[in-house]
Amino acid sequence: MEIAELKQLRNISLFDNQFTGAIPQGLGINSSLTEVNFTRNKFTGPISPNLCFRKQLWKLILGQNHLQGSVPSDIGSMLPEFLKNSNPLFMELSNNSLHGSIPSSLGNLVTVTLVDLSLSKLTYHIPPELGRLVELQELNLSHNRLNRTLPSQLSSCHKLSKLDLSHNLLNGTIPSSLRSLSELSILDLSENRFGGGISASLFQLGKLSCSQVCGNQLGGPIPPSIGSQAEAQSLREFISCNNLSRSLEAIGKLHFSTEVNVSYNAFAGPVPLPTMKWVASSPSSFLAIPIYVANGFKFCNMLSRKAGLTCVGVAMIVSGSILFSVVLVLGIFYVFSRHKCHERNFLVSAEEGASSLLHQVMEASENLNHKYVIGKGSHGTAYKVTLGLSKVFALKKLTFVGYKGGNTRSLHDVLHKTCPSPLLERNGRYKIALGTAQGLLYLHFDCDPAIIHWDIKPMNILLGSEMEPHISDFGITKLLDESVVPATSNVVQGIIGYMASKNAFSTKSSKESDVYAYGVLLSKLVTRKKVLDPSFRGEMDIVAWVSSVWNETKDVEAIVNPTLIDEFMDSSIKEQVKDAILVASRCTEKKAGKRPSMREVVKQLTVSDSRCRSKKCT
Template sequence: MLSGSIPLPIGNLSELTFLYLNNNQLSGTIPSSVGNCSELQELYLNDNLLEGELPYSLNNLVRLTSLYIENNNLEGRIPLDFGNYKELQLLVLSNNRFVGGVPRGLGNCSKLTNLSAVNCGLSGRIPSSLGQLTELTLLYLSDNHLSGPIPRELGNCKALTDLQVYGNHLEGVIPSELGMLDHLQTLMLFTNNLSGEIPKSIFSIQTLQHFLVYGNNLGGEIPKEITELKQLRNISLFDNRFTGNIPQGLGLNSSLMLVDFTRNKFTGPIPPNLCFKKKLRKLLLGQNHFRGIIPSDIGSCFSLTRLILKQNNLTGELPDFVEKSNLLFVDLSNNSLSGSIPSSLRNLAKVTSIDLSLNNLTGNIPTEIGNLLDLEHLNLSHNSLEGVLPLELSSCRKLSRFDASYNVLNGTIPSNLRNLVELSSLDLSKNRIGGSIPTSLFQMGKLSFLHLGENQLEGNIPPSIGLEFETQSLRSLNFSSNRLTGSVPKELGKLKMLEQLDICCNNLSGNLEVIGQLHSLTEVNVSYNSFAGPIPSPLVKFVISSPSSFIGNSDICIDCRVESGVSCQGYNNNNTFKSCNTPPRKRGLRQVDIAMIVSGTFLFALILLLGVSYVLLRHKGHERNLLVSSEEGASSLLNQVTEATENLNDKYIIGRGAHGVVYKVTLGPTKVYALKKIGYVGSKGGNKSMVREIQTIGKVRHRNLVRMEDFWLRKDFGLILYGYMKNGSLYDVLHGADSSQPLEWEVRCKIALGTAQGLSYLHFDCDPAIVHRDIKPMNILLDSDLEPHISDFGIAKLLEESVASMTSSKIQGTIGYMAPENAFSTRSSKACDVYAYGVVLLELITRKKALDPSFGGEVDIVGWAKSTWNKNEDKIEKIVDLELVDEFVDSRVKEQVREVLLIALSCTEKEAIRRPSMRYVVKQLLLLNDFRSPSKHALT
């Protein structure tokens, strides 16, 4: 293999006709002396390390027929005067770093058959002069920065068989003249900005095999002429705006292998016979509006490897699957499928992933599931499945994620699940499973996510929970709302990687000392048990962020002694928890004492109500319509809310936060709400938090901020009604039970931009300006379209409120998202929000948590990202989520991820003054391709 540079004397070889120096390690520039080799016909310099600009002297090589210079580091403009290249047939320039446009003079190379300039940095328009190349068969201009329309003159390139211009900024319509290319086999126009309908003339090209136009703004209906393309193998319309039905005969007269119509607006039934010729390998029709049943022939298509029909309106039963099926991936989630899971599931011997969640499936989980020896992911959640977990499930030795939550399963948890040695996530929550927690569950060393909440489990938490601690990787543990008794075993303290612990609503007793040993915890909930004694000092920080996570334990207290290192001032100034140092009362209450207390309580409630009403009336103006429901008397809507939640029954709780409990309220098929209950009786600050949240939310009107529907002030608590967000929080999507779901870069872009716009509105468009003070994924809610809505203004600070009313000794925010300056100050600023937003951006890019154990030591995501980036600036793959790396085949995605990473790093600068404003962040995001700001982003 040659190295070094190309020697200058090479120009002395005046009779040289062929020069092959490709696939070496040559470096340096291409010497201008090469232009002296006037007899040269073929020049191959591809796959080297050459750099610099192309020498102008190459124009002297008028006999050249082949020029290959791809896969180097060449830059600058392409200086070739193609008017001299009358013999040129092959020109390959791909994978360099040129600037400028495609030379117009290429149209003079009348013998040119192959033009390849992929990923070259080219910009400007595709020159119409290329339409003069009547012998051109291959035209590759993909992954550049080309803009403008596709020139209609390309229809004159009659010999063209392969046209690929994907991954640019092309706009306008697909010219109907392309239908004149009657030899065309491959047409790839995906990831551009094309609009309009697909011309019918395209579907008259009988030679067409590959038609890929995904990631544009194309629309309209698919013409029936598509059914006449007998050689069509791959068609992808993914992520456009197509409507109407799929033509019935699509599969009858073709050799289809790929059909991808995902994320459009197709309606009607899925046509039968898509697998007519048994060649179809991938059928991707998810996220549309298809209705009706799944055609039975889909289950009998033995060539099919990938079947995705998720998020449609499909009904009926699951199809029977044919023997010797080759299906590897099945996703039928989020439909209205009914009936039982067929026993023919056993025929999917090669399947690795099955998702049947969010349907209306009934009956038992079939024992035949044990035949799926290669199964890795199984999601049966949100159905009406009943019966027991089949013992045969333990035969799926490769299973890594199993979710059967939100069903009506009963029986006990089989002890033989310990055979699932690859299992990392097990969710059986919200069922009717009884018995005890099997000790064998904790013999699975890779288990990191275990949720058994809201079942009927009894007995103690087994000590075996920590016996395998050397290999134990548990990070999220939920035993809430069961019938567990006894104390927390000391072995729990060995789970050094545990981040989330929820054991609320049981009958557990004893103290919390063991839980205090879990230094990796970021979330904890021990409420509504019978715990006693002092809250360990490592847990006191959670009293600030989530006091409701400790309530319902009447005998716990906070140790305020100097030697304990805990000051009750700032932690317990709302008297939610008693001080461990308060001497017990030695006498009972007399009747007169009780009478005085009752009278005082009534008087306090009356004063509180009048005070809150006074504050609210001061802010009547444009909020006047909100005050109607603030009266103590019940409204008809409040009656409906109370009835729908069975008087705020705990089974409707969907979340707990620092300022209250959240319930799901369903008043009708299209009327679903979230209801926050905030208690303030007996506290100095609770009612202020309530009023502050009402004041703040009542003012804001923006599509990326949660909108309050109504509120009520009761004697003991307040209620705020919001719109329900179907997809939960960003935390759920990134790190929760559904974190295994794919999250495309485009979706992450939408979340990043929407969140930034919401914060920018708070900072610059509200008067007075608002600082949120607790931006984090849990407070970013996602609607059915994954549009973000910032929530929880309970600790928002109105910048122009009087200092006296807002002075606090509490440090507001969440560890991992607090700016460095908050370590020594309780004052919050816009820059603190910017820092927290930067952390959220890093989580979107990496899909790691703010305090991820994989970082090691005391390092958070900011420290890890900056350190990794400083060492690997040219290898962004070292930082980003592996799922995004798969999208880097589109070079624009990689560049966008890099730019957003730089924005995140600037937002998390240590010095507040160096951080950008949210208005500037929005501007930078909009400058990136695909971060558009249409008129619908206006305030609502």
């Protein structure tokens, strides 16, 4: 007997299997289904409208399949006959390939508590009829192609606690009427096209614990009310990657329980001293922002083009030693002045060289005598060194103690050499991926002239005690100065396997070559496979293998190392790994012009992590 013929069937749960094919069209006609859970399978085809044929269905979970077609236009008829006596409705259709618009009849499901249509291809607008869903507690329409404006009617959903509309094409302004959502704790409007200013009402919701509006086109100042509710609870605000301007004064008034990220905006002017505590405690939240204090002294933001570091300084900062000992790091951080901060570019001539410069500063510091110490931190000791009358350096001695799990020094060792292989948990993988990307971003965009590393690979990514990455081995690095560097040379640089095939026999310097190598490294970090792994078919390399498996299955679990799958019980981690695979795929595009810049890569990884952490707020 086929399952569609079972007349007494009420509840059918087939989640977490490998079922394929279409859902039987007759399922639901002969039985009064109340619950259907087919999540995390490989079902294809459209959503059968007969699942709710007898109008008793109150829980429909079809997420993480390969369903196609549109959301049934008469979905509003799915509710039971007697609304007052019915159970709360629950509808989860996420991570499919649904297209078309969200039907307005969805607004008839007045007892629904959860609607999740995320990670599909839905287009057009968000129906204002959703404002009728007075029992709705969670609405997730993220990762679609929804456009138009955000309907103000959503503010009528007074029980809404989580609203995620991120990664769409929504535009216009953010409605101030959202302030009426008094139960809202999670708000994610990131990666859309919202313009105008940030409404102060977004920071005045009493139960709000996580708010994300990063990656939009918001302008104007930060509202002074930011963090106003944080004294009663922890509050996380992500307003990075916008066009916000004026002063950072409001940040200085934040309560200690608030976390805020304002990176990649257009702030200018002096930073009040109360704000500097936030810059010091969380520098990664102030990336690409020139930081000044009121007396004119400039702090160097490591990812700001105005940081005042020279290429030689940067190269030595991210260099390292394979040994478990001491690494000397040289950087030109600032030039002291009584009244004014002067930025200086100090370029080392070919005759002088980096080694000669290092020798000079070591001699001037009497081999790092303690009397030249100007500060100590968790990663080492900083020394002030003066050469002549105008050259002032900061020399930092970094101590690498190696990975906690064993006697390893590089990502290559952690991935392939250590026995038994250490478990790379989500936080460690993210640190390595983001830290390496930030290092390359700095070399490509914040050094003048830019630096092309040419040899990005796991062996050259050294890991500190907390899994923080350090890019090393600049033995084949070239400074990208097109006026003096020839387009080609007689030496092939880089390692085949970490270079696009077209570049393997071409030595023209390009940032895109580093981007490609980073994509290969990211693929290895996720799969834990070698570039030319024996498990690949024929002469396929890791880039071709990941692309082939993804195109065939769209299944993250078929690509990642099996040790990571246990973490996928947390769906937010699975989504983050999927994001990493997609970033690696973009980085390894065959056509160099289609690859993202490292600035884009850092932004994508940061947004992905913010989204992952925001889901944990629940």
